[in-house]
Structures are given as C-alpha cells and as structure tokens.
Amino acid sequence: MTIIAPSLLAADILNLEADVKMLETSGADWLHIDVMDGAFVPNINFGPGVVESLRKVTNLTLDVHLMIEKPERYIEDFCKAGADYITVHAEATNHLDRTLQLIKSYDVKAGVVLNPATDINVVRYVLDKLDMILLMSVNPGFGGQQFIEATYQKLEDLTNMIKGTNIKIQVDGGVNSDNAPKLVRKGATVLVAGSYILKHQNPKEAIQLLKRP
Numbered sequence: 408m409t410i411i412a413p414s415l416l417a418a419d420i421l422n423l424e425a426d427v428k429m430l431e432t433s434g435a436d437w438l439h440i441d442v443m444d445g446a447f448v449p450n451i452n453f454g455p456g457v458v459e460s461l462r463k464v465t466n467l468t469l470d471v472h473l474m475i476e477k478p479e480r481y482i483e484d485f486c487k488a489g490a491d492y493i494t495v496h497a498e499a500t501n502h503l504d505r506t507l508q509l510i511k512s513y514d515v516k517a518g519v520v521l522n523p524a525t526d527i528n529v530v531r532y533v534l535d536k537l538d539m540i541l542l543m544s545v546n547p548g549f550g551g552q553q554f555i556e557a558t559y560q561k562l563e564d565l566t567n568m569i570k571g572t573n574i575k576i577q578v579d580g581g582v583n584s585d586n587a588p589k590l591v592r593k594g595a596t597v598l599v600a601g602s603y604i605l606k607h608q609n610p611k612e613a614i615q616l617l618k619r620p
C-alpha cells in the first residue's frame with residue numbers, strides 16, 4: 408500500500424496541532440516536514456523546534472526534508488528533535504556519504520533528495536546507506552507548483568537502478584489524484600502531497616484517492 412505523507416507546508420501554521428490531528432484521523436501515514444533556509448531555496452520556514460513540538464503530539468512517522476545548505480550542520484539537532492526520516496539534498500552537501508553516515512549514527516532513517524535536473528547516478532555508490540530516495544517533481548522552495556512530467560522517466564530509471572533493494576522511492580511536488588496512479592505504477596512507494604490534501608474540501612477523501620491503485 409502506498410504511504411501517504413501530507414506536507415505541513417500547506418497546513419495552518421497557527422493551528423498546526425489541529426491540522427495534525429485532522430490528518431491522523433484522515434488516514435495520513437507520515438507527516439512530511441519541509442525545512443528551508445533561505446539559501447539553498449528562496450524560502451524560510453520550520454526549524455528543529457517545530458519537529459520537537461510535533462513529536463510531543465503525534466506518533467506518526469516524522470519525515471524531515473532538509474532544503475538547507477550543508478545539512479550536516481543540523482543533523483544532530485533534527486535527530487534529537489525526534490525525526491524518523493531525514494532526507495538531504497545531494498546538491499547541498501560536498502560530503503553525501505559522510506552526511507548519510509551521520510544520520511544513521513543517530514539510528515534515524517536516511518534519504519537523499521534529487522532536484523529535477525539532478526542525475527540519479529549521484530546515489531549509485533551510496534545505495535547501501537539509503538532507506539529512501541526522494542525525487543523532487545517541482546523545483547524545491549514552494550508548495551502549490553505544477554508537477555514536472557519528466558519525473559516519470561526519471562522514476563522508471565531509478566526503479567530499475569535500485570531493483571532488489573528495500574529502498575523506498577518518494578515523490579514530492581505537485582502530486583495529486585491524477586498523477587498518483589502513474590507514479591505508483593512506475594515505482595513510487597511514498598507520495599508527498601501538500602496543497603492537494605490540505606486545500607481539498609475533504610482531506611480524508613483526498614488521501615483515499617491518492618492511495619487508490
């Protein structure tokens with residue numbers, strides 16, 4: 408069954424706990440937390456304190472997507488805050504292998520994120536250290552953008568590359584009930600959706616539609 412991870416970027420910040428409870432009862436599997444530093448991406452938002460507060464109010468898997476330069480500087484903070492998964496951009500660190508080892512040293516699941524234009528070969532020699540690979544299907548920084556169609560071919564290539572491993576493939580950006588079935592067919596196992604779920608008049612129905620085979 409596809410894992411659905413609503414992105415809190417589209418949540419009501421002043422009522423974050425209420426939105427988390429609503430997502431729990433609506434069938435969300437994970438919570439996706441976007442962290443932006445205003446340098447790697449042109450936007451700023453949550454830090455480790457938000458993850459720490461979320462950890463106190465939910466048992467859902469906390470999936471932290473770090474859109475920050477040199478993410479190795481903040482791995483300890485996010486691990487101690489209670490993250491279950493931490494994904495770092497291959498484009499943001501000079502030392503991807505070392506950064507993945509650092510995440511795993513805290514017994515937290517580790518993932519790599521690839522921007523739309525980044526070649527999947529950058530993960531080829533770190534597969535043994537990966538629990539997840541996240542393909543961005545928009546350029547990171549903002550919610551509500553349009554899905555980039557080239558993601559399908561990239562996903563197919565990545566699925567072939569990691570065949571025989573237990574690595575999850577996550578897709579993030581512009582995901583909705585129209586593109587979800589094709590993404591799952593081509594190998595996506597975790598779908599992130601912000602606007603589609605949180606702006607839907609019935610988030611429970613939105614999650615069900617994303618899970619539909």
Ligand SMILES: O=C(CO)[C@H](O)[C@H](O)COP(=O)(O)O
Nearest residue numbers: 547548550551580581601602
């Ligand atoms: O990482 C992200 C943006 O950089 C978000 O997770 C993503 O954009 C989700 O929002 P939406 O589903 O509205 O596209």
Ligand SMILES: [Fe+2]
Nearest residue numbers: 414441472579
């Ligand atoms: Fe994200």
